[in-house]
Amino acid sequence: MQELVLPAPAKLNRMLHITGRRPDGYHELQTLFQFLDHGDELRMRCREDGAVHLSPALDTVPDEANLIVRAARLLQAESGCPLGADILLTKRLPMGGGLGGGSSDAATTLLGLDRLWQLGLSLERLAAVGLTLGADVPVFLHGRAAWAEGIGERLTAVELDTPWFVVVHPGVSVATAAVFGATQLTRDTPPITMARALQGGAPGWRNDCEPTVRSLYPRVAAALDWLGARAPAMLTGTGACVFARVDTQAEAQRIVAELPGDYTAFTARGLNLSPLHAALNR
Numbered sequence: 001m002q003e004l005v006l007p008a009p010a011k012l013n014r015m016l017h018i019t020g021r022r023p024d025g026y027h028e029l030q031t032l033f034q035f036l037d038h039g040d041e042l043r044m045r046c047r048e049d050g051a052v053h054l055s056p057a058l059d060t061v062p063d064e065a066n067l068i069v070r071a072a073r074l075l076q077a078e079s080g081c082p083l084g085a086d087i088l089l090t091k092r093l094p095m096g097g098g099l100g101g102g103s104s105d106a107a108t109t110l111l112g113l114d115r116l117w118q119l120g121l122s123l124e125r126l127a128a129v130g131l132t133l134g135a136d137v138p139v140f141l142h143g144r145a146a147w148a149e150g151i152g153e154r155l156t157a158v159e160l161d162t163p164w165f166v167v168v169h170p171g172v173s174v175a176t177a178a179v180f181g182a183t184q185l186t187r188d189t190p191p192i193t194m195a196r197a198l199q200g201g202a203p204g205w206r207n208d209c210e211p212t213v214r215s216l217y218p219r220v221a222a223a224l225d226w227l228g229a230r231a232p233a234m235l236t237g238t239g240a241c242v243f244a245r246v247d248t249q250a251e252a253q254r255i256v257a258e259l260p261g262d263y264t265a266f267t268a269r270g271l272n273l274s275p276l277h278a279a280l281n282r
């Protein structure tokens with residue numbers, strides 16, 4: 001029986017501006033997404049009886065709310081496919097970490113099952129299904145580092161520098177909705193062009209969520225200060241993870257070796273092609 005083993009990589013928001021708020025409450029963003037060579041892994045097998053089984057279950061997320069199971073069920077509904085799947089999840093990415101783990105799991109499920117069930121759905125159709133699961137799903141489906149606008153669904157592929165990163169998890173989970181619901185959040189950064197965003201690169205980049213997350217989550221503020229004392233540090237997405245770009249893997253590992261006990265961290269390389277797409281193209 002055919003088995004597919006596919007990565008569900010993390011993403012970083014190398015910069016993030018909030019330029020407005022839509023009538024439905026969602027925020028208009030301008031952001032640069034890049035993938036990391038670190039993430040979850042999904043092992044998928046076809047089932048003839050139409051059932052979708054995920055194991056192991058996540059401690060804090062019931063299966064019917066898990067983005068993997070929801071993605072599989074949506075794909076069955078969208079395609080009319082009678083097949084099901086057994087899905088084995090190796091979860092490495094922290095939840096509510098701003099690394100897009102749930103969205104990435106959903107995108108890997110959609111592309112993996114499209115392959116396993118031999119559906120041949122277009123990327124556009126999969127992205128429309130994916131966007132109903134989360135704003136970050138389309139970028140993981142397209143698989144290219146991207147300049148994103150709207151709520152993250154209007155994507156233009158870009159080539160960014162691909163340095164080593166230190167990613168620190170401060171040991172707290174940040175609720176995306178709490179950050180976007182905060183009164184103090186600034187939502188009026190003037191829109192810029194993609195060319196302007198790319199001009200000058202990383203030294204000019206910032207994340208508009210950072211001041212709000214700093215004040216709501218003191219542990220994230222402390223992690224930004226700790227990492228920032230060693231290399232220029234930023235928040236990814238709405239947090240909780242913070243990251244710093246360094247010149248070499250050795251430098252990244254040196255910083256991780258100094259890590260205080262209440263943080264966890266990993267080192268990873270930035271990638272302009274998602275490891276998911278690299279695996280599917282093999």
Ligand SMILES: C[C@@](CO)(OP(=O)(O)O)[C@H](O)COP(=O)(O)OP(=O)(O)OC[C@H]1O[C@@H](n2ccc(N)nc2=O)[C@H](O)[C@@H]1O
Nearest residue numbers: 025026027098100134135136151152176177180237238239
């Ligand atoms: C802002 C980003 C940047 O990557 O943050 P992270 O979640 O990765 O940290 C994402 O686009 C987040 O995407 P995602 O985590 O999929 O968010 P969703 O589940 O779609 O939305 C969670 C909640 O956040 C708010 N929300 C989300 C995205 C957005 N552009 N505007 C919003 O106001 C909405 O209240 C929504 O109900």
Ligand SMILES: Nc1ncnc2c1ncn2[C@@H]1O[C@H](COP(=O)(O)OP(=O)(O)O)[C@@H](O)[C@H]1O
Nearest residue numbers: 066067068095096097098099100101102103105
């Ligand atoms: N497969 C999944 N992996 C992670 N989180 C999931 C998954 N399915 C549902 N969720 C829910 O989505 C929320 C956001 O998860 P995640 O994508 O990891 O964080 P973020 O959006 O901050 O990067 C989690 O707190 C969890 O409740």
